[in-house]
Amino acid sequence: MKTNSSTMASMEPTYILMELQKSTPMVCFSLPTFQKSLGHAFYRSPLSFSTSSSGSISRLSFSTSFVFAIVPESPNLGGHGLAFTISPSMNFSQAVPSQYLGLFNSSKCLSANHVLAVELDTISSPEFKDIDDNHVGVDVNSLKSVESAPTTYFSSEEMKNISLELISGNPMQLWIDYDEAQQTLNVTVAPVRIPKPNRPLLSKPLDLSRIALEYMYVGFSSSTGTLASDHYILGWSFNKSGLAQNLEISKLPSLPQRKRSQKSFEMIMILPVAAAVILVIVIGAAYIIRRKRYEEVCDEWESEYGPQRFSYKNLYKATKGFKERQLLGAGGFGKVYRGTLATSNEQVAVKKVSHDSKQGMKEFVAEIACMGRLRHRNLVQLLGYCRRRGELLLVYDYMPNGSLDKFLFSNEKPNLNWLQRFRILRGVASALLYLHEEWEQVVLHRDVKASNVLLDADLNGRLGDFGLARLYDHGSEPQTTRVVGTVGYLAPELARTGKATTSSDVFAFGTFLLEVACGRRPIELHRVPEEEILVDWVLECWKRGGIHDASDPKLEGNYLAEEMELVLKLGLLCSQSMPAMRPNMRQVMQYLDGNATLLDMQLDSVSIDAFTESNEAFDLVMSFPSSFGNCSVYSLSSNRSNLSKGR
Known part of the structure; x- marks a missing residue:
């Protein structure tokens, strides 16, 4: 060539x-x-x-x-x-x-x-x-x-x-x-x-x-x-x-047959034996892995809570192995997975919480079992629990519409009208009244806020996340414990006394009332200084004679003026810095049901200084080593402060 x-x-x-x-x-x-x-x-x-x-x-x-x-x-x-x-x-x-x-x-x-x-x-x-x-x-x-x-x-x-x-x-x-x-x-x-x-x-x-x-x-x-x-x-x-030029595939030679070497004959003899040994090892390992996968922690004292204890195997299968596609949300205390129980075909939410201490575990599980007996149409039902290695798993009713804050503050969900919002406020108030006065013990929720209110299929509000809750007997005094909660909802007296009461729950509910009516979070630092603190801003709108100016713009004025004014003023009343000036939850329900009239509050009786004192408590509260977190729904904390209950 x-x-x-x-x-x-x-x-x-x-x-x-x-x-x-x-x-x-x-x-x-x-x-x-x-x-x-x-x-x-x-x-x-x-x-x-x-x-x-x-x-x-x-x-x-x-x-x-x-x-x-x-x-x-x-x-x-x-x-x-x-x-x-x-x-x-x-x-x-x-x-x-x-x-x-x-x-x-x-x-x-x-x-x-x-x-x-x-x-x-x-x-x-x-x-x-x-x-x-x-x-x-x-x-x-x-x-x-x-x-x-x-x-x-x-x-x-x-x-x-x-x-x-x-x-x-x-x-x-x-x-x-x-x-x-x-x-x-x-x-x-x-x-x-x-x-x-x-x-x-x-x-x-x-x-x-x-x-x-x-x-x-x-x-x-x-x-x-x-x-x-x-x-x-x-x-x-x-x-x-x-x-x-294109190659004509039909003219290509075939690959030669590989010659079988002596090594191949040796391999033929060795492989069946090796395969049998490997098979035994694999079966044994699979058995051990299977046992480890479903291994639980179960002490003798837990037998009394048997009906409320779920097996880890059933929860693992219900959530398809806790796959990411089953994930509903995550927060400071763990992740929440959607699951379907094979025995009843019931949909549940399974919360995985880490715990690194055995101190107070018996008391903590007793408290879980106690809260599992709470029954109210506006509470997320805690169905039971499971313990496994360093994890505590909590099983709740599944709420298909997720948390209320998604409807109020993001574009992920459709806007709620005033009728729906007012019904949610009444439902959460009813749940708090049940916790404070109507159950066999007093239950302090300690973290009332929009992200802890879940909506069922009919958009009814249900209060969830009992991770920070405390119980005490009627007629007794709650004990001092570590300050926990979320900034913007913390009553100012908590920073001084460290003692949560039903009145501190009312303070948080007051902020929640304003949150739902105004479509705003309690603190929004990106706004101009006079509008950063929601309570102060609503009070200022009232002071200048335009309290309705604080209503959520997304409502476009489509609400009953009397109900909006009631909710805004009641939110301010519940958010008073002095606990004695706040109503209890029974009085709050009477106002919302129209069975009592909210007397006209005078501006001089609701001083801006009082609310400023409340806001100044934020920095003090933040200095505490608290179980603070803007966590997701279905939370239940199991850190040392919760296990020992600060006692």
Whole structure:
């Protein structure tokens, strides 16, 4: 074949099976089949890659395609790969096998090499920052690819990329096209029976004139490492004057049958024994893992709470293994998952809470069981619990509409009208009255706020999150404990006494009333200073004779003026800084039900100084090591302060 300056080289398709014999440059491809060996096969004559072209004839553009197969000695364990190579020489005497693919060594990866290679790499080499162990890469003067991609091809039928496994042993076809005018190298790969995809795997801008010398050799290089593979080139077409001629797949030789070695017979004898041993180990491990997965903590004293204890196995299956897609929310005290109990097909919310102390656990579980007996239509029902290792799991009724704050403060939920809001306020007030006066013990909630009010399917409000709740007997005094709660809802006396009371719950409910009526959070620091504190702002609107100006703009005035005024003034009354000036929850219900009239409060009896004192308590409260958090719904804290109940 002539390759002078006036003739472009064009190779007829080669349909011989090319097998490698140890580094000998020849047209027949010699491929390594032993450990740590290399091999090369190049077209016998150099081709013109002149960078000083005459006329309009291109000297750098080329097109090639070849069918290859990589057959590992051990299934799924290949020993490096092969590369199509354009090189100024066929002398690779200083090259080493393994990750260098028979092209370079550790000191030969230089810009003076003038080597372009398209690698089919089956080992991930950190030295070259390979992306994975099954990729195609474009290499310039070294094996650190300038462009690479996992081995895939684009299917026009399925309109997506489909993965290929280089070491599958199946024949595949690779197309490489370089356009000198566009200075672009395109690389495409596909299974051998698939036509050339219309989208290349790689498209790399490349100036070949900076790499190629006047005459270059084209061919293949290959190597193995600790593991061996057979590399085959079943057909090859190359053209420097246009597109490479298509290979006729039917004319390609078949891959040879692999000879069964003595090692294979030994493996045949060893494998059944090894498989039996592994099977026993796997079964044993599976049994142990299964036991560990469902392992619970259960002390003798818990037997009295049996009906309220759930098995971890049932909760695990109900939540589909606590998968992320079952996640309802997360907060300072843990994550909440949606689940369906297999025994009853009932939907539940399962709260996972971490606990790192056994101190007070018996008392804490007793308190959980006690709260599990609470029954009110406006409370989220606590159905039971489970203990496992460092986790406490709490099971609640599932509330399909989530928390109220999402409706008030975000665009995730539709706007609530005034009728719905007023009904929610009455429902939460009714629940607090039940907790304070109507149950067998006094229950202090200690964290009343919009994010702890959940909405059922009919948008009825239900008070949840009893993670900070405390119980004490009627007629007795609540004991001093650590200050907990959320800034903006904390009564000022808590900072002085550390003693939560029903009156401090009323203070938080007053802030909640304003929150729902105004559609604003208690503290919004992004506003102008006079509007940052919600209570102060509502009071200021009342002072200037426009208390309705504080109503939520999203209501667009669609509310009963008397009810709005009642809610706003009642919110201010409940938020008084002096506990004795606040109503109790029974009086609050009478006002909301219209069974009592809220006497006109005088502005001088509700001084701004009083509310300022309340706001100044924020910094003081924050200095306490409290269980503070703007946590998600269904919370129940199990930290040391809760377990010991501060007693």
